[in-house]
Amino acid sequence: MTVLAGKAAIVTGGARGVGRGIVQRLAEAGAKVVIADIDGDAAAACASALGRQGLAVEPFAMDVREPQQAEAAVAFCRERFGSLDIFVNNAGRTDRQPFLEMSLSFFEELIRLNLTGYFVCGQAAARAMVAQGRGGRIINISSNSGLFGGRGRAAYGASKAAIVNLTQTMAIELAPYGILVNCIAPGPMRTERTREAAPSPAFTCRMSLPRFGDPLEVGAAAVWLASEACSFTTGHVIGVDGGFTVTGVMEG
Numbered sequence: 243m244t245v246l247a248g249k250a251a252i253v254t255g256g257a258r259g260v261g262r263g264i265v266q267r268l269a270e271a272g273a274k275v276v277i278a279d280i281d282g283d284a285a286a287a288c289a290s291a292l293g294r295q296g297l298a299v300e301p302f303a304m305d306v307r308e309p310q311q312a313e314a315a316v317a318f319c320r321e322r323f324g325s326l327d328i329f330v331n332n333a334g335r336t337d338r339q340p341f342l343e344m345s346l347s348f349f350e351e352l353i354r355l356n357l358t359g360y361f362v363c364g365q366a367a368a369r370a371m372v373a374q375g376r377g378g379r380i381i382n383i384s385s386n387s388g389l390f391g392g393r394g395r396a397a398y399g400a401s402k403a404a405i406v407n408l409t410q411t412m413a414i415e416l417a418p419y420g421i422l423v424n425c426i427a428p429g430p431m432r433t434e435r436t437r438e439a440a441p442s443p444a445f446t447c448r449m450s451l452p453r454f455g456d457p458l459e460v461g462a463a464a465v466w467l468a469s470e471a472c473s474f475t476t477g478h479v480i481g482v483d484g485g486f487t488v489t490g491v492m493e494g
């Protein structure tokens with residue numbers, strides 16, 4: 243499958259977890275991909291592992307919270323691969339704390355990374371795409387937790403819900419430039435951080451497919467959103483969540 247041949251992409255937080263699955267699927271679809279991650283060593287290790295599979299990937303150490311570093315990642319992609327066509331905002335933390343105990347610094351730091359980081363990077367990417375004049379695709383990774391309230395998720399859920407609205411506004415303002423902006427909301431994913439064999443019953447009781455998702459399954463959705471096959475869908479949220487967000491009564 244080479245539906246993304248000739249395209250260049252950046253995936254933030256691409257060194258591991260969900261981001262790595264997105265990097266792999268975009269690259270397998272023919273895109274050249276910059277793995278932009280604050281952990282430069284992990285990005286380099288990921289690039290060398292995927293490079294051994296014949297995929298065109300480059301590591302780039304950067305912090306999504308810093309506008310100059312976001313611009314540097316965009317410049318690196320354009321210099322190395324000739325353009326920036328696809329940008330995936332993925333870097334984020336999933337930390338939770340009870341609302342009554344949550345400190346202001348915890349709340350502000352999580353919002354800074356999970357929401358402000360998406361604004362900072364999305365703006366740098368969109369400005370480059372507008373200057374190129376050939377459209378583009380921006381994909382923001384939200385979460386089931388952005389679509390419902392959830393215990394311990396005052397900061398995380400708020401950041402992920404805000405990403406949905408940010409996506410809608412970006413879609414409206416960037417449409418005249420041929421830039422489509424969509425969101426993917428994953429359910430529980432199996433990543434390097436996962437210790438359990440299956441998601442907790444709090445998840446599986448709502449899941450038609452009661453298992454962890456694979457980051458590659460998020461990557462597959464990203465490939466479609468990044469491809470020419472996706473031509474009339476913008477501002478939307480696509481769930482990759484085993485049915486979690488559409489499930490009502492499961493028994494009886």
Ligand SMILES: NC(=O)c1ccc[n+]([C@@H]2O[C@H](COP(=O)([O-])OP(=O)(O)OC[C@H]3O[C@@H](n4cnc5c(N)ncnc54)[C@H](O)[C@@H]3O)[C@@H](O)[C@H]2O)c1
Pocket residue numbers: 254255256257258259260261278279280281284304305306307332333334335336355383384385386427428429430431432433434435
């Ligand atoms: N894991 C899940 O079950 C799940 C479910 C729904 C949504 N998500 C979303 O997927 C995204 C990735 O989550 P994950 O579970 O793969 O996380 P992870 O911790 O496994 O990976 C996150 C990556 O982002 C990088 N990163 C962290 N801070 C950064 C910064 N300031 N600048 C650049 N890179 C930075 C890390 O080094 C790491 O490589 C997040 O946005 C998360 O909300 C995850």
